Amino acid sequence: MKEFISKKRENKDLKEMKRVVPGKVIALVFIALIAVVMIIGFIIYNNRFDVRDYISVSYVGANDYASPEFSLDKEGLKNALIGDKTDANVLSAINSLVNSIEVSSDATDLSNGDKIEVYINYDSSYEDAAGVKLNLTKYSLRVDGISSGTKISLFDNIEVTFQGISPEATVLITNNASDEYLQSLTFTADKTTNISFGDTVIVSCDQNYEDIARHGYLVDSLEASYTADKLGEYINGVEDIDISVINEIVEEAKSAITTETNDTTFRMLYKASGNKDYLKQANTEIATDITLVSKYLLANGTNGSDYNNVIILLFSAKISNQESSETVYFAFSYYNSYISVDNQFDVVRNLSTENYEVSTNLDSLVNSLINSQKERYTVYELSN
Structure with a gap:
């Protein structure tokens, strides 16, 4: 009777052990899978780069009229992506990938505080060979750092000369600005020939206020009047x-x-x-x-x-x-x-x-x- 009871207990314990072992195996497998996913995720994470870290932005134009200009630190980005890689094919792919990157925005006439969309375009066909995933084609940016603009008197550097003899004189307009953009501005007189002594000539800038402000200059006036008071007469x-x-x-x-x-x-x-x-x-x-x-x-x-x-x-x-x-x-x-x-x-x-x-x-x-x-x-x- 005692032997029977003992065998019965052994059979019961064996059944319990059979139930416990599969549970532990499943747990171990699950833990292993999590570890693999984490490792893969870590590898992927370390092969993704935030291109934004290598993009700098500046603004051209006065506040309310500015536009963004983007600069990509290609050498810095290449070095970061290369790391300790030495394979020539990989290095070539990284170089081509980075060189294909273009950063742009459609935003114009910006003010400080505006929010703009920035677009990143690149040739994704190089990603696999480079072992890199950029996965960023657009991001938002809050505008900051636009200057208030430089106030100027546009006609301070404009020389208007009356030539010839009244009443057949002509007018010559000379732009003496030293700044390259201001030097490019053109001007038109409302009367260019048959000018008599005492005539008033209106000289106007051919570019409008907004165009000039987009280059960072705020002008007080786009036209000025000149009197032909220094002319010879027949x-x-x-x-x-x-x-x-x-x-x-x-x-x-x-x-x-x-x-x-x-x-x-x-x-x-x-x-x-x-x-x-x-x-x-x-x-x-x-x-x-x-x-x-x-x-x-x-x-x-x-x-x-x-x-x-x-x-x-x-x-x-x-x-x-x-x-x-x-x-x-x-x-x-x-x-x-x-x-x-x-x-x-x-x-x-x-x-x-x-x-x-x-x-x-x-x-x-x-x-x-x-x-x-x-x-x-x-x-x-x-x-x-």
Whole structure:
């Protein structure tokens, strides 16, 4: 009876042991699986990199008008991804992966405190070979650090110059800014030609306020007015002429007669007379007895006249070669004489060798250059 009871207990204990062993095995297996998952997770975690740690952002433009600019520390990111890796294929894949990364945002006209979306684009085909998972294509960023902008007076570096003679002056606009962006700005005047003394010209910047602010500058005005108060004016009559200036151009003209007559590229006697016999004679001409015959002012040109005024000097000279001599008349014309900004009379000094006509007939010159112009100009004969 005792043996039976003992065997019965042994069988019961064996059954209990069979129930306990599978439970322990399952627990051990479960713990092992957790460990494997953790190890794999650790490996994966260590092969994922937060690209944001290598991205820096700056802002271009003034507050309310700024835009972001992103910079990626590619070398730093490459070094972090490489670690102690030495396989050439892996290193090449990492290099290609990092070089493919582009950071951007569509946000514009930003203010401090704004929230923007930043986009990260890269070629994911390199991830497996590189053994890296970036897994980040977009993140949010709170804007901070935008400057309030630099206030400037835009026209401090703009030079406006009136050129020429009233009422036919022109305007020249020069941008003297040293800053590269400000130097690139362009300006337009509302009137560029036919400017008279006392006219007001409005100069405007061709770029708008917002565009300039997006480059960090806040301007006080986009236009400024300028008065043409430093212009010469054409003479109105004889009373405006300074005879000392006339005497200067008389001497210049006399010198030109000598120079032109001595020029052997043409024959002065033939040019003046049209007589072809002079073409057969020696081309060694000289001018003597050069005398001022008369001088005229043709003033206040109208009715389609080419000039506001013309001063004409008439000379006689004896032109000789080795065989002949003849009295020749020269007419020198000076156009658009004026009173300068400092109230001085002056003449537009054309080259005297280019602004003359010549003839052996004085009346012919007077009629063609002076009498024929009386409907267009008021004609004065100037006294000495």
